[in-house]
Amino acid sequence: MYVYSVDTDNKALQLKYNGAPSGEYEIILTHDNLGLIGTNDFIFEARSFITAVSANSGSSLGGTLLTIDGKNFSEDPDDILVEVDGYMCEIVSTTMTQINCRLGDISSLT
Amino acid sequence: MSEEALNSGSPTCGDSAAVSLDWTWTDPVCEVLTMNTEFDNTINKYIVTVFGTGFTPDDLTSVSLFIDDFEQNTIMVSATQAQFEIINMLTTSSSNVRLFCESGLCAGYDQFDNVELDLVYFQVIPEHTIPQVDGVFAPARRLQDEETFFFSSEYGTSAGGDCYRIRGSFGLEDSVQLYHVPTMQGICREVRQQVYGEAYCETIPLEIASTDELALDVNGALIGCDDSS
Numbered sequence: 304m305y306v307y308s309v310d311t312d313n314k315a316l317q318l319k320y321n322g323a324p325s326g327e328y329e330i331i332l333t334h335d336n337l338g339l340i341g342t343n344d345f346i347f348e349a350r351s352f353i354t355a356v357s358a359n360s361g362s363s364l365g366g367t368l369l370t371i372d373g374k375n376f377s378e379d380p381d382d383i384l385v386e387v388d389g390y391m392c393e394i395v396s397t398t399m400t401q402i403n404c405r406l407g408d409i410s411s412l413t
Numbered sequence: 414m415s416e417e418a419l420n421s422g423s424p425t426c427g428d429s430a431a432v433s434l435d436w437t438w439t440d441p442v443c444e445v446l447t448m449n450t451e452f453d454n455t456i457n458k459y460i461v462t463v464f465g466t467g468f469t470p471d472d473l474t475s476v477s478l479f480i481d482d483f484e485q486n487t488i489m490v491s492a493t494q495a496q497f498e499i500i501n502m503l504t505t506s507s508s509n510v511r512l513f514c515e516s517g518l519c520a521g522y523d524q525f526d527n528v529e530l531d532l533v534y535f536q537v538i539p540e541h542t543i544p545q546v547d548g549v550f551a552p553a554r555r556l557q558d559e560e561t562f563f564f565s566s567e568y569g570t571s572a573g574g575d576c577y578r579i580r581g582s583f584g585l586e587d588s589v590q591l592y593h594v595p596t597m598q599g600i601c602r603e604v605r606q607q608v609y610g611e612a613y614c615e616t617i618p619l620e621i622a623s624t625d626e627l628a629l630d631v632n633g634a635l636i637g638c639d640d641s642s
Contacts, residue, residue: 334627350443361438362442364441364518364519365517365518366513402557410518410523
């Protein structure tokens, strides 16, 4: 995280971060000169949400194209892991609100 | 894994409990029966025709052909037939061929896992148009002090270094060379390929008459001038 802006009147900091896996994170606040300011109650929650999955069935050979709608997804395909019944779904594209992935050739795996 | 197996998934991203993540495996909806490849000389493209069942007529998005993991251009779909224009391959043949319909891979796709192209055309296009001045052509980009370049045709320079764009049905991993038939030597000292079907040839010093035949060599197989345009 880095400091995005400082509001001295209201004694407030605005922080930004580059994304993280879903979960809760404890934030430790330090000052360059004063050292540790505090950790109590500084909890940051990162969450992604799924609002719809387009296909709920697919060929037993694999190859189904899935569309997953939601929010707070990573735009980096390397951050996304989608499995269907234990089979990897290869990321075709990903945005903040939609992931497209295609199941591999399952017949070659079984 | 059994067909019709049911997977009761659980959300792992945030509060998505209202979204069903159940999954059902089904029999393949589409099937490939035969597949063939032909060259369409009206558009200078190879066309793959797939005969099968389970296609959605007139829906070009309902069926996809992938060759070497490149999606090809779907141009026609009927209930029993689909046609694709080849727009990308790594080489002139591939065993990595997959056909998808909306439910996934089509049954039998792996029985027709080879697409081969017999190269039937190529086209050489000069990349630099050189202005003519009293029969002497002076390309500004190569002109140096006291140096004059003479051209045997309206394209190129006998000093070499000119650039031709070669269009044909070769892939990024094919070895491409342009041959000067009268002397049977390759005229490209460097060939750059960036996309399927297109290469750039930087020439060696050689005088090429406008009537001289050129031939294209793809992976050691020469394509004669009769097939060029």
